[in-house]
Amino acid sequence: MSERTRQTKALAWLAVLELYRRKDMVVVFVLSAVILLPLAVFTPFGLAGASRYMNETALLLVWLFSLVIGLGVSSRLFPPEFESRTIYPMLAKPVARGTLLVGKYLGALAASVSALTVFYLAYGLMAGLRQGVWFPVVFLQAFVLHIGFLAVITALGLAGSLLLTPSANLTMSGLSIVGMLFFGQRLPALAATQSLPGRTVLTLIHWLGPHVEFFDLRQRVVHEWPAIGWGVCLVVLVYAAGYAAACLAVAVAVFRNKRF
Amino acid sequence: MDVVTLDGATKAFGSVHAVNGLSLTIRQGEILGFLGTNGAGKTTTIKMLLGFFRPDTGSLSVLGGDPCEPGTRRKIGYMPETAYYYPYLTVRELLALYGGLCGMTKQEIREASERLIARVGLTDAGDRLLRHYSKGMLQRAGIAQALLHDPDLLILDEPFTGLDPLARIQFRDLILELKQRGKTVFFSSHELSEAELICDRVAILKRGSLVWCGAVGEVVGDGERNLERVFLRMLGDRGEEAARQSLALHGGKAGTSPRANDGEVRP
Numbered sequence: 001m002s003e004r005t006r007q008t009k010a011l012a013w014l015a016v017l018e019l020y021r022r023k024d025m026v027v028v029f030v031l032s033a034v035i036l037l038p039l040a041v042f043t044p045f046g047l048a049g050a051s052r053y054m055n056e057t058a059l060l061l062v063w064l065f066s067l068v069i070g071l072g073v074s075s076r077l078f079p080p081e082f083e084s085r086t087i088y089p090m091l092a093k094p095v096a097r098g099t100l101l102v103g104k105y106l107g108a109l110a111a112s113v114s115a116l117t118v119f120y121l122a123y124g125l126m127a128g129l130r131q132g133v134w135f136p137v138v139f140l141q142a143f144v145l146h147i148g149f150l151a152v153i154t155a156l157g158l159a160g161s162l163l164l165t166p167s168a169n170l171t172m173s174g175l176s177i178v179g180m181l182f183f184g185q186r187l188p189a190l191a192a193t194q195s196l197p198g199r200t201v202l203t204l205i206h207w208l209g210p211h212v213e214f215f216d217l218r219q220r221v222v223h224e225w226p227a228i229g230w231g232v233c234l235v236v237l238v239y240a241a242g243y244a245a246a247c248l249a250v251a252v253a254v255f256r257n258k259r260f
Numbered sequence: 261m262d263v264v265t266l267d268g269a270t271k272a273f274g275s276v277h278a279v280n281g282l283s284l285t286i287r288q289g290e291i292l293g294f295l296g297t298n299g300a301g302k303t304t305t306i307k308m309l310l311g312f313f314r315p316d317t318g319s320l321s322v323l324g325g326d327p328c329e330p331g332t333r334r335k336i337g338y339m340p341e342t343a344y345y346y347p348y349l350t351v352r353e354l355l356a357l358y359g360g361l362c363g364m365t366k367q368e369i370r371e372a373s374e375r376l377i378a379r380v381g382l383t384d385a386g387d388r389l390l391r392h393y394s395k396g397m398l399q400r401a402g403i404a405q406a407l408l409h410d411p412d413l414l415i416l417d418e419p420f421t422g423l424d425p426l427a428r429i430q431f432r433d434l435i436l437e438l439k440q441r442g443k444t445v446f447f448s449s450h451e452l453s454e455a456e457l458i459c460d461r462v463a464i465l466k467r468g469s470l471v472w473c474g475a476v477g478e479v480v481g482d483g484e485r486n487l488e489r490v491f492l493r494m495l496g497d498r499g500e501e502a503a504r505q506s507l508a509l510h511g512g513k514a515g516t517s518p519r520a521n522d523g524e525v526r527p
Contacts, residue, residue, distance in 0.1 A: 003363035010360025014346070021348035084344040089405060092310045092338035092415075093361040094330040260312045 007095045008103040015107025016114070019073055028072070029115055032065040033122055052222050055127065059218045062119045063146075067177060070112040070150045074157030075169045077104045087260060098252045105158050105248060112150045120146070137227040142217035144233060148240030149215035153177055155247035156210060162254045177212055184213045210243055261288045263413050263444045264309060268318035271304055271468075278304040280468035281318065286413075286446055291439055293455035293476075294448040295491060296465035302448040303341065305465070306417050309446070310338055323413060334362065337411035339402045341418040341448075347391035351382055351401045354390065355408055362409040369408075376404040381430065395422035403431065407438075414438060416447035420454050432458055456487040464494045 001009075020026060081087040090100065120143045128134040153173070160169035183190075184206070191202035214236045219225070264286035271279040279301040286292050296302050308315055311327030325332035345354055352373055359369030377386050380400040385393065390401065399422050406414060414435075420428055435445055435458055449455055455462055456476055463473040471494045476487065 006360050006363050006365075010357050013360075014349075014357055017353070018346070018348060085340060085342055086344055086346060088312075088340045089338060089345075089358065089402075090361065091312055092333060092336065093358060094332075094334035094363065095361045096330050260307065 004099055007099050008106060011100060011103025012107035012110055015073070015077065015104055016111045019111035019115075028065070028069060029118070032061070032115075033118060035061060051130075056218065056222045058123055059221060062116075062123060063181075063216075063218070065119060066112065066116050066146065066150060067153060067174065069115050070108075070153045071157045071170055071173050071177075073111050074105070074108045074154040075161045075166050075173070077108055077158055078161050079166045082260075091260060097255050101158070101252055101255050102248065105155060105244075105251075108158065109151055109154045112154060113147055116143075116146060116150060133224075136224070138217060138220045138225065141227055141230075141233055142221050145215040145217055145236055148237045149212055151240045151244045152210050152212065152215075152247075155244035155251070159247040159251040159254070162251055162258065176209060180209050181212045181216065184209065184211050211239070214239060262286065263288050263323055264446065265321045266305070266308075266318070267320070269305075269308060269315035269320050270317045271301075271308060271313070271315050277468050279308070279315070282465075282468070282470055283318075284463055284470060284473065286444060288444055289439060289442050290460040291435060291445040291447075291458055293459035293462040294446060294465065295450075295452065295455060295462055296448075297495065299467075300465040301468040302465055303417060304468075306338075306415055306446075306448060309415060310336065334409070335412040337406035337409070337414045339399075339406040339414075339416045339419055341421070345390050345398060345401060345405075347389065349390055350387050351377060351390065351393075351404065352386050354401060355405060358405045359408055364409060372408050372410070373404075376407055379434070380404045381427075396424055396427055399423055400427065403434070412443060414443060414445045414447075416445065418449055419447050420449060420451045428454070452488045452491055462487065464491060466494060 078087070081090070091097075120139075124135050124139060127139075156177070157169065157173050160173050163169075164172060187202055187206040187209075191199045191206065194202060217228070220228070262285045264284070266282050266284045269279055269282045270277065282301070282305060294302050294305070307313060308320060309322055309327055311322075311329070311333060314328060320327070322332055323335050327333060327336070346357075349357070355373040355376070356369050359372065364372070377383055380403050382397065382400055382404070385397060390398065393401065399419070403419070406416070419431065423431060432454065435447075438445055459476050461473065461475050464471050472490065
């Protein structure tokens, strides 16, 4: 194992340990599982349509909880370190600032993905018990793309944490991600109806904003539609990797020049 | 051989000159005490030595390299002034983290951790979360993490703060033991008595500039608390005022008043 790998592993391990030793995050995690389980099991009046509605609600909650955990973990990676000065002994070690940032990012991602895995397992098990179909391909694709979503929002939250205060970061990142999730696809059509400079602004947001709607397969899972091609999945994951890398590049540039 | 060389280093934050044309060398195997009042520029100097930022003007070299390079920092151990560590970790986990950052293998970390935990007297508290540690215990954990990778140069920022008398003695012995092993120790402190006891040389900083640097032997041997007198004299007006207050407090008895020509003065 190379030295850089050992350093990255140590930093990632720290982020995962923090998530599970900090009681507030554990509370979010347990509460989420408690809310998801009954939603996935409950079938009002035995109606298929109502059942789908419950599934949709459960998956929406999975998305919201994963957003809270992903952004919550990533936006708290550095501000407490600066505040409590634990960053000093860390910076004094023979670790490059880029490695430090990437290690912490991977830790936040690993922590978020581990929570997501529990959510999906809970949902998948309950849906399987009720419908008799165990983890269909489209469900696995939804999970894989959801990891891509977490990779993007964790990088965004991390970059924001170096530029904004934690509360401002959470608000800005949360609003932009939820906004893009619900309105991202409609931006080009909306831009076409606008005059300059509104059209330019909307077009810029469309190209620069994170297209989190690419990762959303909830409708396919709920309505049991056919799976998408794995090639499409791969392209979306490449987009996630590229977007996360761009956010991390900005974060590394900021972090390298940060004065302590 | 010089382990640290600072040559006219200057660092300003806006209009405040934290360090102003500082020239200083630290020789291999010596213990150098870095003294000064709050805001004198000690911590800024230490941060430059650790590569947290570069001086605006002037140059510095640590162990023959640039401390901004991770390779140079591999040979430096650092203990911060305020010993805040991750409250949700045990000291073993803390050392595992820092050992990993130093690129040590699991086996190396395990061996060094157990040895150091015993050396700083935390064996019984090794599996307790740091949030339950007292300030003195956190200082001990800080010392252990600074020594984990067996550095050649140890930089300690206010290391005696929060230590009880027994821990002070143990820590003093530890520093002297490191010196015997050929390590170089550079520490900032307000504890003049500790500096007088263990330092080979002391450097006094005032408003970012070095005002005195010399061997402790040059001032010791002429009654008690000589270093304190030198220190107060070097502070100028503030020192004179402190000395007057001290004299008044002690009924005009000598012992803390500044005297003329203590050691070498570099304006």
